[in-house]
Amino acid sequence: MSPEKAQAYWKENITTILKLLVVWFIVSFGCGIIFINELNAIEISGVKLGFWFAQQGAIYVFVILIFVYVKAMTKIDEKYGVDE
Known part of the structure; x- marks a missing residue:
């Protein structure tokens, strides 16, 4: 891989991570912290939405972001020809 192509690959990789x-x-x-009062005005099955995000929602989103990252990096790897 040429240095220019490698630099473009890592730039796209870092951009994806930052997003x-x-x-x-x-x-x-x-x-979970800043908008908790606004979100607590919404209840789902008796649980305030702000509390849910603070306790479970952020963890679910993190796990989903792992899968999004894997899919995005697979596309980037194929684009630059470094896939397995």
């Missing part, structure tokens, strides 16, 4: 980290930050810190 996913921003989503995780918004869900875990934003929904």
